[in-house]
Amino acid sequence: MSTFAEPAATPAALLLLGRGRDLASERGVECPGDLPAPSDPGLVERARAAKAALGDQVFVLGHHYQRDEVIEFADVTGDSFKLAQQAAARPDSPYIVFCGVHFMAESADVLTAEHQQVVLPDLAAGCSMADMAAISQVEDAWDDLVDAGVADDVVPVSYMNSTAAIKAFTGRHGGTICTSSNARTALDWAFAQRPAGRGKVLFLPDQHLGRNTAVLELGLSLGDCVLFDPHKPMGGLTREQLQNARMILWRGHCSVHGRFSLDSVNDVRERVPGVQVLVHPECRHEVVSAADHVGSTEKIIQTLAAAPAGSSWAIGTELNLVRRLARENPQLDVTFLDRTVCFCSTMNRIDLPHLVWSLESLAAGRVVNRIVVDPDVAHWARVALDQMLALPGITAKD
Numbered sequence: 001m002s003t004f005a006e007p008a009a010t011p012a013a014l015l016l017l018g019r020g021r022d023l024a025s026e027r028g029v030e031c032p033g034d035l036p037a038p039s040d041p042g043l044v045e046r047a048r049a050a051k052a053a054l055g056d057q058v059f060v061l062g063h064h065y066q067r068d069e070v071i072e073f074a075d076v077t078g079d080s081f082k083l084a085q086q087a088a089a090r091p092d093s094p095y096i097v098f099c100g101v102h103f104m105a106e107s108a109d110v111l112t113a114e115h116q117q118v119v120l121p122d123l124a125a126g127c128s129m130a131d132m133a134a135i136s137q138v139e140d141a142w143d144d145l146v147d148a149g150v151a152d153d154v155v156p157v158s159y160m161n162s163t164a165a166i167k168a169f170t171g172r173h174g175g176t177i178c179t180s181s182n183a184r185t186a187l188d189w190a191f192a193q194r195p196a197g198r199g200k201v202l203f204l205p206d207q208h209l210g211r212n213t214a215v216l217e218l219g220l221s222l223g224d225c226v227l228f229d230p231h232k233p234m235g236g237l238t239r240e241q242l243q244n245a246r247m248i249l250w251r252g253h254c255s256v257h258g259r260f261s262l263d264s265v266n267d268v269r270e271r272v273p274g275v276q277v278l279v280h281p282e283c284r285h286e287v288v289s290a291a292d293h294v295g296s297t298e299k300i301i302q303t304l305a306a307a308p309a310g311s312s313w314a315i316g317t318e319l320n321l322v323r324r325l326a327r328e329n330p331q332l333d334v335t336f337l338d339r340t341v342c343f344c345s346t347m348n349r350i351d352l353p354h355l356v357w358s359l360e361s362l363a364a365g366r367v368v369n370r371i372v373v374d375p376d377v378a379h380w381a382r383v384a385l386d387q388m389l390a391l392p393g394i395t396a397k398d
């Protein structure tokens with residue numbers, strides 16, 4: 001009964017996807033050798049042939065937000081942490097082709113064995129959220145916290161969606177990484193590292209996940225949270241504000257989930273009577289507060305799989321995933337939360353031509369677009385990731 005309706009196009013999103021444009025100018029990063037044309041009718045066959053030639057030598061990971069044409073060739077799909085763990089669990093595969101974005105490939109390089117090489121098919125596949133916290137900015141911010149006399153009370157908690165350098169900063173300062181599934185446990189742990197009532201968390205880089213978890217799950221107030229703007233002296237905060245804060249939120253956000261608004265929620269409730277609104281915790285606080293359910297990508301998938309037939313759902317997350325969920329759950333009425341498209345433009349950089357190019361290059365003995373994390377950075381990033389795995393009640397699935 002699938003009733004999924006495509007949201008309307010927005011000029012910006014279509015432009016980033018390259019439709020109606022000069023494709024040659026939208027390749028992002030030069031690919032040595034021959035990048036096949038998107039119009040090549042033999043692309044699917046070429047991808048199959050290259051993958052078959054490589055056999056167990058290659059393990060292809062596909063993030064949930066990837067295009068269908070790419071997901072078709074993934075050996076496993078999942079969120080960033082699950083994928084990095086899956087790569088580490090496959091030491092027999094020397095090549096890991098990560099169909100996702102740059103920080104994910106970095107995490108895979110940190111968690112996999114030395115002989116495994118991680119390839120990102122298009123180096124233009126970055127993450128705007130991860131890029132909102134540059135390591136130099138975060139180190140300057142830490143100096144501000146020292147100057148304000150609060151650094152000893154602060155434990156950094158960094159979202160998985162951050163660069164390896166930020167994860168290493170977190171490890172060096174005794175903090176932990178979290179995912180959207182275990183953010184609450186990570187915050188509980190972080191506050192427990194300091195005497196009761198004195199602990200503070202510096203949450204990087206997604207202000208929304210930090211705020212939503214602190215307020216809606218830990219019961220802190222919005223007034224306990226301050227927003228640290230790296231473009232302003234002392235984050236735009238006074239010494240007193242930093243001293244009184246419990247949560248110091250980095251001014252970063254996901255450009256995809258940040259698009260959903262309270263209007264989107266109100267509008268879909270009018271359009272679809274009885275709809276249940278299910279959103280990702282990277283959405284803004286007012287959106288998450290107005291939704292019926294909030295959950296990580298994996299939780300969104302599980303919730304729909306368990307939903308009663310005939311129920312209606314409006315989903316606030318990336319469009320590639322929502323489309324796929326609508327297709328995989330024809331017994332449900334699945335709607336995209338916004339009226340216009342909401343792709344992750346950088347995730348969409350990985351397309352079939354880039355996947356074919358990277359697989360054929362590997363089959364020809366050339367490792368292209370390898371992602372390598374500096375050993376010292378990798379060491380401290382691993383310390384922070386291991387801390388997450390040591391959190392109470394955390395399993396590999398979280």
Ligand code: SF4
Nearest residue numbers: 127128129254256344
């Ligand atoms: S969906 Fe958001 S957080 Fe995920 S890669 Fe895209 S911009 Fe980054």
